[in-house]
Amino acid sequence: MALLDISVLGAPILRRETEPVLQMTSELRQLVTDMFDTMYAAKGIGLAAPQVGRSERIAVIDLEKSPITLINPVITMRSGRSKREEGCLSIPDIHFEVERAAKVVVEARDVDMNPITFDGADLFGTCLQHEIDHLHGRLFLDHLSILKRRQAMREWDEQKDDFPDLLRRLTPEVIARLQAEDDELDDDAPAHHRTDVR
Numbered sequence: 365m366a367l368l369d370i371s372v373l374g375a376p377i378l379r380r381e382t383e384p385v386l387q388m389t390s391e392l393r394q395l396v397t398d399m400f401d402t403m404y405a406a407k408g409i410g411l412a413a414p415q416v417g418r419s420e421r422i423a424v425i426d427l428e429k430s431p432i433t434l435i436n437p438v439i440t441m442r443s444g445r446s447k448r449e450e451g452c453l454s455i456p457d458i459h460f461e462v463e464r465a466a467k468v469v470v471e472a473r474d475v476d477m478n479p480i481t482f483d484g485a486d487l488f489g490t491c492l493q494h495e496i497d498h499l500h501g502r503l504f505l506d507h508l509s510i511l512k513r514r515q516a517m518r519e520w521d522e523q524k525d526d527f528p529d530l531l532r533r534l535t536p537e538v539i540a541r542l543q544a545e546d547d548e549l550d551d552d553a554p555a556h557h558r559t560d561v562r
């Protein structure tokens with residue numbers, strides 16, 4: 365199992381446009397596997413390639429034991445508006461309510477490059493939009509009002525020194541702490557009641 369370092373807010377890679385995947389390779393399959401491992405270790409429910417320093421248009425999502433790989437995903441339909449609290453593995457411990465489309469249809473390729481389509485609403489819909497944003501250099505903070513974004517940046521300024529080189533390293537100590545927090549959450553609510561998007 366390979367855990368990848370997660371780039372945090374301020375890392376230029378998070379703001380770059382990704383490149384579509386033209387052909388699946390064994391190296392990219394390994395990247396997908398490592399992204400899942402990293403996401404699970406970090407207790408996230410979604411992770412996009414730029415967050416692990418890569419520029420391929422790839423994201424992974426797993427809300428509750430149903431792993432989804434999105435290669436070159438495109439939102440083909442949006443409807444309604446809804447608000448949900450979001451967080452991000454690249455902006456740890458900062459959470460704000462974000463307004464997005466209530467429902468989306470996403471067309472993508474799976475890890476075998478077969479076409480797949482998802483209808484996403486609720487948490488899944490939010491997660492799809494959050495991860496696809498990452499693939500175009502956008503972060504959930506971009507959807508906030510100027511005031512809320514300033515508040516988020518103030519909160520970030522207080523903790524950014526915890527991430528030398530703008531990297532979040534999943535050391536055994538970090539993983540143990542995340543696991544302990546997760547166990548505490550599990551006592552309160554089943555995973556599918558969580559509102560946290562990563």
Ligand SMILES: [Zn+2]
Nearest residue numbers: 452453454562
């Ligand atoms: Zn994110």
